[in-house]
Amino acid sequence: MAPVRRVGGGARGRDRRHRRPLPHPWTYDLKPVVWLKELYVTEAARGMGVGxxxxxxxxxxxxxxxxxxxxxxxxxxxxxxxxxxxSLGGQPDEYLGIVATEIDP
Structure with a gap:
């Protein structure tokens, strides 16, 4: 089940994610990468910090x-x-057609 963000008693957004158990071939650090498959926030909740x-x-x-x-x-x-x-620090990679943000705990 994907995490759901609730605002005012109703569901306002959710994400779908998956983690690949082995690093991708282009991952030089041999750590897992989390792929965000979908992020959806209802139109009424946009601009409220749900995303x-x-x-x-x-x-x-x-x-x-x-x-x-x-x-x-x-x-x-x-x-x-x-x-x-x-705004989240995502950096586009035009060659691969993906956006990524590095994790710095």
């Missing part, structure tokens, strides 16, 4: 398993999502 809270929960999970990074993909046309991920 930031979900990503912070994910970051704490990543720290707990010793991950070196959280990575995710975002559509090139999704400008609001790109701005949100940049």
């Amino acid at each position: 930031h809270a979900l990503v912070e929960q994910l970051r704490q999970h990543a720290i707990g398993i010793g991950a070196s990074a959280i990575k995710w993909t975002v559509l090139k046309s999704n400008i609001p999502a790109k701005a949100f991920y940049r």
Whole structure:
């Protein structure tokens, strides 16, 4: 079950994640990487810190398993999502089409 952030008694956002048990071939540090598959916040709850809270929960999970990074993909046309991920310190990799943030516990 994905973590859910509740505001005012109702579910306002959730994330779907998975951790690959072995490092990816391009992971030079031999630590796991957490992939954020989806992040969704209801339109009514946007701007209330729900997305930031979900990503912070994910970051704490990543720290707990010793991950070196959280990575995710975002559509090139999704400008609001790109701005949100940049506000979290996400760095785009145009070559691979992913966004990543390094974990520094």
